[in-house]
Amino acid sequence: MNKFILSLDQGTTSSRALLIDQNGKISGIVQKELTQIYPDNGWVEHNPNEILNSQIEVIDQVISENNIEISQIAAIGITNQRETAVVWDKDTGIPIYNAIVWQDIRTTDICEDLKNKNLDKEISNKTGLLIGPYFSATKISWILNNVKSAKERAKSGKLLFGTIDSWLIWNLTDKQTHATDFSNASRTMLYNINKLEWDSDILNELDIPKSMLPKVLNSSANFGNFNYKGHKIPIYGVLGDQQASLFGQKCFDETSTKNTYGTGCFMLMNTEEKIIKSKNGLLSTIAWGINGKICYALEGSIFIAGAGIQWLRDEMGIINSSEESEEHALKSSDKSNLFVVPAFNGLGAPHWDMYATGLIIGITRDTNKSDIIKATLDSIAYQTKDVMLSMEKDSQSKIKLLKVDGGASNNNYLMQFQSDILGIKIERPHNTEITALGAAYIAGLLCSFWDINHLKNLKYPNTNFNPKFNSDKINKLYQNWNNAVKRSMNWI
């Protein structure tokens, strides 16, 4: 009988369960949407019990729909939305507050306070991150300070913290395992990625008791058993979503790089044992830990990628679906001077200008909506080039191939333009569930479902895009983009 890895992909908008066979083929997939809770401006929460229940529902469904025996599941791999924080009661298992989602910026003031104490350098040296509300640390601090008697309960060892992987593992193992993996720990802003330990100074500064924190294990490790209908299914792998996609793309070698085109873009480069200190606003993070060996990565993010296409659809009303953007781009005439800079909430790496706003420049009497749509797609490719150049500078290496995934990577016009403007080949796998695949791979390594060489040799069909612009054309367009970006800066 065929064996499978059960991959659990707990994302920001949905929970998914996938069955993956030994050829890396997806044999079943079930998804359930998750309620987004917006209690206030800039606040985003999830109900932790809904996360757990939806994850169990999709497990039930994927097993029953595909008529497999539970004994055919060799192991579970988990990948999850990163940074989102849950605090729960150690005895009852009841969360004391909703999960505060990574996108939530309610703790901006706490972050400002840390910066005013000149802790930027120390925190970035220790954690690889730039102080920000996205990471778990200040979210935990907010919960402890705002939920009645939470601080005292935490200090007397009654509360536990976890990112979503820990929350799922603790529940699936009947409270036996309170653990996370290196990749998720490195997104909390509490973990020293050099010494591989929770950092006492940052914990003291934020008054977070160490007793709340999970044990940090290898990404490929025994996280305990999920007791499921009389069977024990071992949980053998855990990776944060972007690291899972790096692994799923098989970026196993130094300098191999992937970019995920979703609402925003996340580009990660494998830097092996090196922690690269960025001079260009990128982050250092842990990609994974296998057999005690840590692999690091450099990470750059773009806030507005697919979100720009959603803006065209929802606010501008000039397309009915994201997919429609492609046909408009193809019918737009070539206007090399029209640019959309989607700096809706300022500019990230490498410009870092909170005072920049969105801008459309180069409009003439014959500009039409297709041209604006094309320029918005182009902006995703230009921002990707901005981040890639920073990454090349920081790593002092040249990226020769970019592996891509995520919703907006399905746009062929965008991928061709991306290849043209970068001047390198783009490789897009036909299988779009790369993140779930990464979690399955890391789990399968532990139970000899695969070994690294087997994974390297798994061949998938890809679509390749090869560059067609000469360097003069690239330079001219990119210079125009940079000029447009300059004009969007320092506006408010």
Ligand code: ADP
């Ligand atoms: P996330 O994981 O961030 O929710 P997904 O990987 O599901 O993102 O991708 C969804 C995003 O991709 C949306 O912002 C959507 O507008 C964009 N998108 C999806 N398909 C296309 C397409 N064919 N062309 C351009 N953008 C697209």
